[in-house]
Amino acid sequence: MTDANNPGEQPSEDASFRIRREASGGFAAIGRQWRQRKWLRRFSYLCLAGLVGLAGFWIVLTRDMPDANKLLEYQPPLPTMVRGMDGEIVYSYARERRVQLRFVDFPKSMVNAFLSAEDRTFWTHGGVDIGGLAGAVVDYAAKFGTGARAKGGSTITQQVAKNILIGDEYSVTRKLKEMVLARRIEGVLTKQQILELYLNEIPLGRRSFGVQAASRAYFDRDVEDLTLSQSAFLAILPRAPEVYGRKKNEDRAIERRNWVLDQMVRNGWATPQAAAAAKAEPLGLVTQRGSDFDPANGYFVEEVRRRLIDKYGEKAEDGPNSVYAGGLWVRTSLDSEMQKAVREALRGGLLRYHGNRGWAGPIAHLNDLENWQSQLVVANKTMDYKDWRIGVILDGSSTDGGSGRIGFSDGNIATLTGVPARAKAGDLVAAAPVTAGSWALRAIPEVSGGMVIEEPASGRIVAMQGGFDAGIDSFNRAVQAERQPGSTIKPFVYATALQNGMTPATQVLDGTFCVFQGANLGNKCFKNFGGEGGAGSHTMRWGLEQSRNLMTVRIANDTGMARVTRTFHNVGIGDYQNYLSFALGAGETTVARMINAYAALANNGVQFSGSVIDYVQNRSGKVIWRADKSRCDTCNMSQWDGKPMPRIARKGKQVLDADTAYQVVHMLEGVVQRGTAVRLRDLKLPLFGKTGTTNGPTDVWFMGGNQDYVGGVYMGYDAPRSLGGYAQGGRIAAPIFKDVVEATRNRWGQQPFVAPSGIRMVRIDRVTGKRVMGVEPGDDPKAAVIWEAFKPDTEPRQYTAEDEFSRRRDALVSQIRGARDARAAAEANASGDAGNFAEQQGGVY
Secondary structure, eight states: OOBTTBTTSOOOOOHHHHHHHHHHHHHHHHHHHHHHOHHHHHHHHHHHHHHHHHHHHHHHHHHTOOOGGGGGGOOOOBOEEEEOTTSOEEEEEOSSEEOOOOGGGSOHHHHHHHHHHHOTTTTTSSSOOHHHHHHHHHHHHHHTTTOOOOOOOOOHHHHHIIIIIIOOOOSHHHHHHHHHHHHHHHHHSOHHHHHHHHHHHOBOSTTEESHHHHHHHHHSSOGGGOOHHHHHHHHHTTTOHHHHTSGGGHHHHHHHHHHHHHHHHHTTSSOHHHHHHHHTSOOOOOSSOOOSSOGGGHHHHHHHHHHHHHHHOSSGGGOTTOTTTBOOEEEEOOOHHHHHHHHHHHHHHHHHHHTTOOOOOOSEEOSOOTTHHHHHHHHTOOOOSTTOEEEEEEEOOSSTTEEEEEEOTTSOEEEEEEEOTTOOTTEEEEEEEEETTEEEEEOOOSOEEEEEEEOTTTOBEEEEEOSSOTTTOOOOTTTTOOBOOGGGGHHHHHHHHHTTTOOTTOEEEESOEEEEOOTTTOEEEEOOGGGOOOOEEEEHHHHHHTTOHHHHHHHHHHHOHHHHHHHHHHTTSOOOOSOGGGGGTOSOBOHHHHHHHHHHHHTTTEEOOOBSEEEEEOTTSOEEEESOOOOOTTTTOSSOOSSOOOOOOOOOEEOSOHHHHHHHHHHHHHHHHHSTTGGGGGGOSOOEEEEEEOSSSOEEEEEEEOSSOEEEEEEEOSSOOOOOTTOOIIIIIHHHHHHHHHHTGGGSOOOOOOOOTTOEEEEEETTTOOBOOSOOOOSSTTOSEEEEEEOTTOOOOBOOHHHHHHHHHHHHHHHHHHHHHHHHHHHHHHHTOOEEHHHHTTOOO
């Protein structure tokens, strides 16, 4: 066939036809070979099986593999940081040391040190270093079956995959997953992002994750302050942190550090001169890192921790805002100046009471002294008082005042003097240095207590101390110890009476008060402090100033105990049954609850919940909780509307009538001026307060303050027992509060309490409570005429001669009645039916 356009030429074959023809011939030839030769068929089957197996292995390998994109949103576990009221960091809750930095924050010399030690081709490979991998395969083959672990050959990208996504299992499968993930990570993150993750997450020993945390742990400095030698040391830690970080392996660490320095020179990242100078430096590791935080805050931050755990949980699995992984930022109400003053004042009071009572016993005991140092470290008992330290008695004399040896957590052993005969080897004790290599045993007071300072206008607790030292005992007696408050509860009995018709000038009989309990029990009688009898009729003010039990019980009985216990509940002291003994403080409560009730008195009856946390932010800075729930809808306007700046008033709960609260405070000022807390008068500040001493006496209390701060303190043994007959709240507890005020005097304002608008100030005779005309009250605390606070239309009438006659008549009748009641009580005692009602009801004085 000829081409019409090219006559004379041979027709050409269609190209596609020729390809199909030759291909079919080739396939036919292969088919003939495949049918004729068994080995070809077997080889084909083997290849197919291999491909199917490889595909299956790939599916199994990558089926549960984490997504590399997760690293874009990766949030490492971070500690919770705690700030004081001034914004300064005061503590962190961390079981692992972690500090997150950006890539630009890492010194270039540190980055180069890690690259030289771990992955010098990092900037050029795609996630897997073929040369390093080949070396790792050879090493694995050489060590196969020996039990020895082969070198990893992992790039930094592979280590990121291992540390964050798949774990540290030692297997070939894990290694393959690591390689696949490394390739994927390189496609998701930049090199700088990968290095940032690596340097922030790499475990480097001493519970440190990341180079900043390790820098603080090993050298007690930040990364920007490290020398070239120190950066090179940190770079050797990923291989064996528990080996190179120990003092006994210092030679090995120096050898490896110098190798890293040589690699830096080889890679052009350090000059030979700089490397030589770095090699000449000692390691300079710190054996025990100093605390970044003031131990004076121990009890306060522990209470913050407890409240945060209750709200958000402790560990990562408890939620995204957990205390030890959520990276929270917490602003607290802690006032560092006030906290130190409270700690020193309470300590001083405990030491004054302990006096020369001698050694009270060990802090704890170690049963096995074979590994005493590690056990002492695990016991985690510390002390921040003068130059005292906690140690363990290794051996000692069997006689009082003998000597022995004491060991400390850093491994040092010294001579210990003044060892009592009852001390045993294994006892953890406090000791202070006396001469070089010699320490003397010191006595920690067995008596303890708690103290709280609170702002009445906000409920913010600014200071809290729950014992002698939080490093010895974390039990916080300010919030956890349930104790009888004694007479410090009386102001709320009087407040109930004032809300039900009585006035500060109401005359109340201070005489024997017995309650008939039935034919079998007979009369149950109350007594004043120290067993004193009555003193006739007096004003309510006098009864509160002098803390008269008989007057208080009579007031509670006349007002109704149901009303009194309702007041206790309303102000948050506690829920009690309607027994008269609770009017004297027989029910149990805490210092924190009592001081919050007193804050309501100082704030005209408005009470805020006692808080130690102002607000909580998550790791991104978003506020997720705040104590002050007040709204301000106009605070975020895009443009000013010309109106005054909004003033946000915190919303508290009105738990007492404002006039009543002021009347009680006004009477409690008299407690400081001429009552049981008179030792505070020389502070010359407008203070109110109330002392308390429980039956025994087992506990002593003081509560008081002004419009700026209210403070409360109690002292007693953890296992209640008598403090001694001389112990009273005014003698022991009030001086502790006084020490706080003197140490922070500039913080306590001079402004007197401001009366609510409904209060009328009237001049009265302090003894009779009658109104006085024409005489001005004097400055003498014991002046006959004083200003008294009354609600409208409750003022007493003017004092007359007839009143004087009535006063004398009432005094005579009171004496006759008192004698009669005393005879009745004596007869009941003689018959064996009567007892002390307050005593039987857990009563207190």
